[in-house]
Amino acid sequence: MSKPRILIARAVFPEVLQRLAQHFEVQANPQDEIWTPQQLLAHLADKDGALTTGSERIDRSLLAACPRLRIVANMAVGYNNFDVDAMTGAGVQGTNTPDVLTETTADFGFALLMATARRVTESEHFLRAGRWSKWSYDMFAGAEVHGTRLGIIGMGRIGQGIARRGAHGFGMEVVYHNRSRLAPALEAECKARYVSKEELLRTADHVVLVLPYTAASHHTIGAAELAQMKPTATLVNIARGGIVDDAALAQALRERRIAAAGLDVFEGEPQVHPGLLEVPNVVLTPHIASATVGTRLAMANLAADNLIAFFGGRGPLTPINAPAARPVAS
Ligand code: 8YV
Numbered sequence: 001m002s003k004p005r006i007l008i009a010r011a012v013f014p015e016v017l018q019r020l021a022q023h024f025e026v027q028a029n030p031q032d033e034i035w036t037p038q039q040l041l042a043h044l045a046d047k048d049g050a051l052t053t054g055s056e057r058i059d060r061s062l063l064a065a066c067p068r069l070r071i072v073a074n075m076a077v078g079y080n081n082f083d084v085d086a087m088t089g090a091g092v093q094g095t096n097t098p099d100v101l102t103e104t105t106a107d108f109g110f111a112l113l114m115a116t117a118r119r120v121t122e123s124e125h126f127l128r129a130g131r132w133s134k135w136s137y138d139m140f141a142g143a144e145v146h147g148t149r150l151g152i153i154g155m156g157r158i159g160q161g162i163a164r165r166g167a168h169g170f171g172m173e174v175v176y177h178n179r180s181r182l183a184p185a186l187e188a189e190c191k192a193r194y195v196s197k198e199e200l201l202r203t204a205d206h207v208v209l210v211l212p213y214t215a216a217s218h219h220t221i222g223a224a225e226l227a228q229m230k231p232t233a234t235l236v237n238i239a240r241g242g243i244v245d246d247a248a249l250a251q252a253l254r255e256r257r258i259a260a261a262g263l264d265v266f267e268g269e270p271q272v273h274p275g276l277l278e279v280p281n282v283v284l285t286p287h288i289a290s291a292t293v294g295t296r297l298a299m300a301n302l303a304a305d306n307l308i309a310f311f312g313g314r315g316p317l318t319p320i321n322a323p324a325a326r327p328v329a330s
Helices: 014-023 037-044 060-064 084-090 102-117 120-128 157-170 184-190 197-203 223-228 246-254 274-278 293-311
Strands: 005-008 025-027 049-052 071-074 093-095 149-153 173-177 192-194 206-209 234-237 260-263 282-284
Touching: 005 014, 014 025, 014 293, 037 060, 049 293, 060 084, 071 293, 084 093, 093 293, 102 120, 102 157, 102 206, 102 234, 102 260, 102 282, 102 293, 120 282, 149 157, 149 197, 157 173, 157 184, 157 192, 173 197, 184 192, 197 223, 223 246, 246 260, 246 274, 274 282
Parallel strands: 005 025, 005 049, 049 071, 071 093, 149 173, 149 206, 173 192, 206 234, 234 260, 260 282
Antiparallel strands: none
16 A cells, blocks of 8 residues: 655654654655745645645645645644644644743743843843943843743643742742643742733733633734733743734834833744834844754654654544544545
């Protein structure tokens, strides 16, 4: 029997490619080209499965043009690049990579919070530019982190990881807002107290966004929410572009209506709103919260495992939908 044909839409670790090649007829993208939706469709039209990243959009029109496609394994925990309803309707399985990136991503959320509050990159740019001629008492004086109030919007696994770091490592008072409250035992473990979004924005010294991107979470932080925050507060977004209105944030930072922001994700990335590039009080990183070698390898292997288990008839390990089986196209 011939092997299923899969597309690996972006460059991945060679060892993961080799594993997949043992099970599948693989078309890879070793040059890591960024395909247009039409190019993606052309590559996917004769495939049974795919390994994607957050950059590839799987939508209704693409599914209609790929009759053999039965599974798309995203190498990401977030899957807002998938139209899940369309996939389920078309009988296409979707999978993601939860858990393997939780602690690494929470580490980075905290790193970005620290860098933002303590003005790490801003002061480094100053030093590199040869502008450091003397020490002074208020040079790059930033915001306190330990013992302050940390507000987390989105209290899934990564949000809980950030809460634990804040509460247990930095003695912070943690408040959170989420679609649903955590179980009391989990709240106690994270030392986190549920509050309204309004109370969180009004009282937190540091606000960290870790919620999934959906139509409902679009611009969770816009001009009105930024106006509610303390003028001394910092804002960190490691969730998704689109959760923050970047134009409104650039303006708030320029006018010092909040102290600083740390952003790993952007509306329309890899484009970055020009207003954000102009202000000094923002730390900008290129969507690297899960980027350690070990974690990226674990994510790629989990995506591969999902494909192998699915085509091996064992069902996917980390499904995000439960479609009825698609009739096998000849
Ligand atoms: C990925 C992420 O690196 O897992 C996610 O949801 O945002 C990142 O860890 C990125 O989406 C590439 O797939």
